[in-house]
Amino acid sequence: MTVKISSTELRVGMYLHKLGGSWLKHPFLRNRFLLEDQNDIKRIIQAGIKEAWIDESRGLARELKQDTEQDQEQIDEPTTEELLAEKVKEEPVGSIEEEIQRARKFCNQAKEQVKEMFNEVRMGQSIDSEKIVPIVGEIETLVQRNASAILSVARLKTHDDYTYMHSIAVCALMISLAHHLKLDEEKTRLAGIGGLMHDLGKALMPADILQKPGKLTDAEFVTVKKHPKAGATVLQQNGAELAVVDIALHHHEKVNGSGYPDGLAGDEISLLSRMAAICDVYDAVTSERPYKKAWEPAAALQAMAKWEGHFDKKIFATFVKSVGIYPVGALVRLSNKRLAVVVEPNASSLLKPKVKAFFSITAKAAIPVKVIDLAAASCQVTIEGPENSDKWGFKELERFWQ
Ligand SMILES: [Fe+2]
Known part of the structure; x- marks a missing residue:
């Protein structure tokens, strides 16, 4: 069940469901997470947020006090x-x-x-x-x-x-x-x-x-x-x-x-x-x-x-x-005189992404699409540089990577 409590009642181990006040001032990107760090609670209070909703089915329940009236409120179920x-x-x-x-x-x-x-x-x-x-x-x-x-x-x-x-x-x-x-x-x-x-x-x-x-x-x-x-x-x-x-x-x-x-x-x-x-x-x-x-x-x-x-x-x-120098979708010219579209960048080597070669520059014609991993040890092919898709009149290169 989700209950509304004062921010000062928040404890490590509670599951935060929602914070009160304007989202533009919230100290976190996410509304919902398990409070695991006392500093997070401090940040909520320091941000001037007075109320929070916790999900008691996913974390610690609030400590019940006898002498104060509990402010309990069921809130909307999460949207799709x-x-x-x-x-x-x-x-x-x-x-x-x-x-x-x-x-x-x-x-x-x-x-x-x-x-x-x-x-x-x-x-x-x-x-x-x-x-x-x-x-x-x-x-x-x-x-x-x-x-x-x-x-x-x-x-x-x-x-x-x-x-x-x-x-x-x-x-x-x-x-x-x-x-x-x-x-x-x-x-x-x-x-x-x-x-x-x-x-x-x-x-x-x-x-x-x-x-x-x-x-x-x-x-x-x-x-x-x-x-x-x-x-x-x-x-x-x-x-x-x-x-x-x-x-x-x-x-x-x-x-x-x-x-x-x-x-x-x-x-x-x-x-x-x-x-x-x-x-x-x-x-x-x-x-x-x-x-x-x-x-x-x-x-x-x-x-x-x-x-x-x-x-x-x-x-x-x-x-x-x-x-990345050659991000997904970039058109490149390969050393084997093929044109290719980058389909997967390589985090450790920016110049050696995985590409789909689809056009022969020498024959000026489409070729059967071939995936080449430029970072593979056996691969001799390199990127010579970026190519301009307009120059070649290519349309919808997105089909290679979408
Ligand atoms: Fe602007």
């Missing part, structure tokens, strides 16, 4: 989504194909919830953080299970779901980067929430400008540049933490001080906002838009590395490791 999310956490990690399927299912569901959040903001309503922040927890679980799977799926966008999938993608990139930077759980949580919320201010920008299928005029660009401040204001009004507000406000700053809205430079930009600047641009350039083709991930990383003064170099170097 919540049960699914718990199951995802507990299931053993599957093959890359299975994890891609899992990530796809999740993204289809989550993008609808992100869309709702944008609509709520557009209509001047408050953000239903109960629905939104658990998404960040699920994304973290997916990143932990197989970062390549969720990052590759989130890169695929359509014209209609661009903004929502971009939010999910930046959230996943931020969490993966936070893991590689070895940030603690609290910073990782803030990185994820900030990633999901970074462009919320776009909900308040005129739709015709955001969806314009061409280059923006100077005047239109001036308008769009207002989205960081608009987003930060909305988040502040919704009680988001300072670090999350800061990501929304400063994800377009550049380390040389030429960014907007405040022209901050170097360390004046918070670590999380410097991370967000990289994740945001990478996802934007590797996604297809009405007015431009998607860049191949490796080509995007190469180009971004050359943009002097734009990004924090140290963070960028770690970012490259976190996404």
Whole structure:
């Protein structure tokens, strides 16, 4: 049974079912877990959370007091989504194909919830953080299970779901980067929430400008540049933490001080906002838009590395490791004159992923698809470099890895 108790009554061994108050201020990514550390209880109290629900069938029951009236309340049964999310956490990690399927299912569901959040903001309503922040927890679980799977799926966008999938993608990139930077759980949580919320201010920008299928005029660009401040204001009004507000406000700053809205430079930009600047641009350039083709991930990383003064170099170097030079879906040219699509990155050797070769460059013709593990000891084939799918007129390369 689930009962509501005061946070001060929490004890190690209790199973936390839900925390009271705004999710945007919670110290954990997950609502539900077994309290095993006294410090976690301290963090709940320090975060100003007054109430918590515990599941007495999964952990210690509350200590009954004779002299006070127990505040007992049965709460709603978990939703199907919540049960699914718990199951995802507990299931053993599957093959890359299975994890891609899992990530796809999740993204289809989550993008609808992100869309709702944008609509709520557009209509001047408050953000239903109960629905939104658990998404960040699920994304973290997916990143932990197989970062390549969720990052590759989130890169695929359509014209209609661009903004929502971009939010999910930046959230996943931020969490993966936070893991590689070895940030603690609290910073990782803030990185994820900030990633999901970074462009919320776009909900308040005129739709015709955001969806314009061409280059923006100077005047239109001036308008769009207002989205960081608009987003930060909305988040502040919704009680988001300072670090999350800061990501929304400063994800377009550049380390040389030429960014907007405040022209901050170097360390004046918070670590999380410097991370967000990289994740945001990478996802934007590797996604297809009405007015431009998607860049191949490796080509995007190469180009971004050359943009002097734009990004924090140290963070960028770690970012490259976190996404991999040749992530799932990247088109590459092999030394045996074949074109191939990366189907599984190799964590210990970024240049030797598993690929599916499907096209002969010399014969200029499709060949029977062959899986090649470039890291296999017997394999003589290497990657010569990234290839541009447009140059070859290839369509739907996703079929090789989805
Ligand atoms: Fe933005």
